[in-house]
Amino acid sequence: AQKVTQAQTEISVVEKEDVTLDCVYETRDTTYYLFWYKQPPSGELVFLIRRNSFDEQNEISGRYSWNFQKSTSSFNFTITASQVVDSAVYFCALSGGNDYKLSFGAGTTVTVRA
C-alpha cells in the first residue's frame, strides 16, 4: 500500500521568506512516481511536478525547488522568496507499480502574509 505523510499541517510566513514543505512516503514498489499539487481557495488541484523513482536529481523551477532523497523516502518542496499568491494548500502524492491512482497526503496549508 502507498502512504504519504505531510507532518506540517499549517505554515505561516511573511512575504519573501523561504518555506519548505516536508513529504515522507512509504511504498513497496521499486518504480513509483511522486507529485506535488497546489490547491488554491478555488478548489482546483494544480499540478506542480512529477518525479519518477529513478531520477533523484533535484529540480528547480523559478521560485520552486524539490529535493528527492530515496534514502530517507522524502520528497520535500521549497518555495523561495514566498509571495502572497503562494498561499494555498499543498499536497504531496504518490503512485506506483500497477497502482495508477494517486495517494495523497493530508496537505499543508501555507499562508503568506504581506
Place this chain on the structure above:
Amino acid sequence: DAGVTQSPTHLIKTRGQQVTLRCSPKSGHDTVSWYQQALGQGPQFIFQYYEEEERQRGNFPDRFSGHQFPNYSSELNVNALLLGDSALYLCASSPGFGQSSTEAFFGQGTRLTVV
C-alpha cells in the same frame, strides 16, 4: 482549449437521496478518475474509467458508482446519501491508461453538502 469541467459546482442534497455529478475531460484525454476530498483532508481515490470500463477502484462502498460515455465524459453517482458523503468531489482526466494516467489534470470540483 477547455480544461476539465465539472457540473454542478455546488449541490445540496438530503440524506437518503441520490446524486449525479458530471465531468468532461480535457480535450485529448480518455481516462477519467474521481476523488473525494473531505474538509481538511487530502483527496481519496474513488475509481477510474477507461474505454467505458471501471479499471480501478478505491475503498468506497457500492453506493458509489460511475459511468463513462463514448465521448469520454463521465458521471459519478452516489445512492442513499449519508451526512459523511459531504465533500468536494474532484474529477481528473489524463491521456491513456497506465502510468500516464497519473499525469492528471483536475477540475474545479463539485461541492456536495448532505443535510
